[in-house]
Amino acid sequence: MTGPDPGFAEFIETCLREASKVAVGMRGTGETTVKPSDVNQLVTDTDLAVGALLTGRIRERYPRHAILEEESGATPGDDEVTWIVDPLDGTSNYAAGSPLYGVMMAAVGAGGVLAGGLALPSFDTVYVAEAGKGATRNGQPLGPLPATGPEKSLVAFGMDKGPPGLMAAEGRLAAALGTACLGVRMSNSVFDICMVADGAYGAFVHRSCRIWDVAAALCVLGECGGVCTDLDGRPLDLTDPLTKADRVFEVCLASAGVHPAVMTALKAAAPA
Numbered sequence: 577m578t579g580p581d582p583g584f585a586e587f588i589e590t591c592l593r594e595a596s597k598v599a600v601g602m603r604g605t606g607e608t609t610v611k612p613s614d615v616n617q618l619v620t621d622t623d624l625a626v627g628a629l630l631t632g633r634i635r636e637r638y639p640r641h642a643i644l645e646e647e648s649g650a651t652p653g654d655d656e657v658t659w660i661v662d663p664l665d666g667t668s669n670y671a672a673g674s675p676l677y678g679v680m681m682a683a684v685g686a687g688g689v690l691a692g693g694l695a696l697p698s699f700d701t702v703y704v705a706e707a708g709k710g711a712t713r714n715g716q717p718l719g720p721l722p723a724t725g726p727e728k729s730l731v732a733f734g735m736d737k738g739p740p741g742l743m744a745a746e747g748r749l750a751a752a753l754g755t756a757c758l759g760v761r762m763s764n765s766v767f768d769i770c771m772v773a774d775g776a777y778g779a780f781v782h783r784s785c786r787i788w789d790v791a792a793a794l795c796v797l798g799e800c801g802g803v804c805t806d807l808d809g810r811p812l813d814l815t816d817p818l819t820k821a822d823r824v825f826e827v828c829l830a831s832a833g834v835h836p837a838v839m840t841a842l843k844a845a846a847p848a
Contacts (some may be wrong), residue, residue, distance in 0.1 A: 579619050584683055584691035585712075589704045591633050595626045595679045597698035599664065626663035630681060634659045641683075642818060646788045650818050656686045658711035658817045662788035666765025675699070678766035682791035684817050692792030694773070700736045703773055703796050711799040713772070720801040724776045726757045726837035729778025729808045731830075733760050736784055746783070752783065752845035756837050758830060763797045773800055779830030779838050783807070783848055787820045788826055803835040804828075807842055 599622055606621025627647045630844045634643055637646030644654030645661040659681060666672055671802035682692035691703040703718070711718040730810030731753050735746040757778065761768065764782075766789075771777040775795055782789075782837055789816055794804045807826040814820065828838050 585693075585704050585706050585709070587633075587637060587641075588681060588691060588693035589702055589715075591630055592679055592693050592695035592702045592704075594633070595629055595663070596695050596700070596702070598622070598626050598629060599670070599677075599679065599697040599718050601842075603786060605669070610645030617704075618671055619647060620664065620667055620671055622670065623664045623667060624677060624844070627661060627821075630661050630663060630679075631659075644788065644817055644821060650821060652818065656691065657683050658685045660788050660791040660814075660817055662766075662792075665789060666763065666842060667757060667769065669765055671765065671813060672733065674763075676763040676765050676767040678770070679814060680788065680792040682748055682795060684814055686815065689791055689795040689798075689814060692795035694792050696767060696770055701770070703770060705796040705799040707795060707799070709799070713773070718773060718796075718800050721772070721797075721831035721833075724775075724778060725832070725834045726834050729834050730759050730761050730771075730776065731757045731834065732771065732777050732780045733762055734764040734768065734780070734782035734784075735762070736764070749781075749783075749842060749846050752841040753838065756841035757790065757834070766793070769795055769797070769829060772802065772806055772831070773797055775831075779828060781807075781828050781838060781842070783824075783826045785825040785827050787814060787817055787823065790814075790829070791817070791830055793829055797829050803830050804830050805835070805839075807839075809839055830836070 640655040642658040644650040662680040670677040679695040
C-alpha cells in the first residue's frame with residue numbers, strides 16, 4: 577500500500593491557502609452558470625480559476641499522479657496516487673454572498689485516503705490531515721471528537737432541491753434527526769463538515785454527495801476519531817477513484833458518540 581508522501585500535508589496546506597485567496601478575491605466578480613445536467617449545480621468563474629490553480633500545482637509537484645477535479649474531470653496518471661479536488665464546495669452559497677463555502681483536496685492511494693484538507697476561505701481556516709499522523713486546524717493539532725451524546729449534539733443535514741416526493745422524503749429524515757438530537761443545522765457545504773471536526777456538531781448527513789465532497793473529509797474526521805460510513809453503516813470505499821466520478825455517496829460523518837443514534841433515526845424514518 578502506498579503511504580502518505582512526507583510532504584503531502586505541507587503541500588495541501590499551501591495549496592488551500594493559495595486557493596482561499598483566489599476565492600476571496602473573486603467574490604462578486606465573473607459569471608455564474610447552471611450545469612445542464614443538474615439544476616442544483618452552479619459553476620462560477622471562481623470554480624474554474626481555483627480548479628485550474630490546484631490541478632496546476634499538483635501537476636508541477638506530482639507529475640505522475642492522476643487527478644479527478646470536479647469541473648475539468650479526470651486526468652490519468654501512472655502512479656498509485658489520485659488527487660481529488662473540489663475547487664468550490666457550496667458554490668450556491670458562494671454565489672449568493674454567503675461565507676459558508678470551502679475548498680477541498682485529497683490524495684487517495686490503493687488502500688484509501690492518504691491525506692486531505694478542507695479550507696474555509698471566509699474564515700481564513702484550513703484543516704489538514706495525513707493518515708496515521710493526526711489532523712490540524714491552522715497548524716494546531718485537532719483533538720479527538722467529543723464524546724457528547726446525541727441529545728446534546730447538533731447534527732447537520734444537507735439536501736438539494738428536487739421533485740416534491742424527494743423533498744418530502746428529505747424532510748422526514750431531517751425531522752427524524754431533529755427528534756433524535758439537539759437540533760438540525762444546514763449549510764449544505766463543507767462548512768458543516770468542519771463544524772464536526774471542531775466538535776461543534778456531532779454529525780453531517782447527506783444523501784447526494786460525490787467523491788470530491790467526501791474524500792478530504794474522511795481523512796480529517798478519521799484522524800479525529802470520527803466514524804465515516806454510508807447510511808447503512810458501511811465504510812465508504814474511495815479506492816480506484818477515477819471510476820467513481822459519477823457515483824452518488826450517501827454519507828454519515830459523525831463522532832463515535834452520535835453515529836449510532838443517527839443510524840437508528842434514519843432507519844426508522846426510511847420508507848418500508
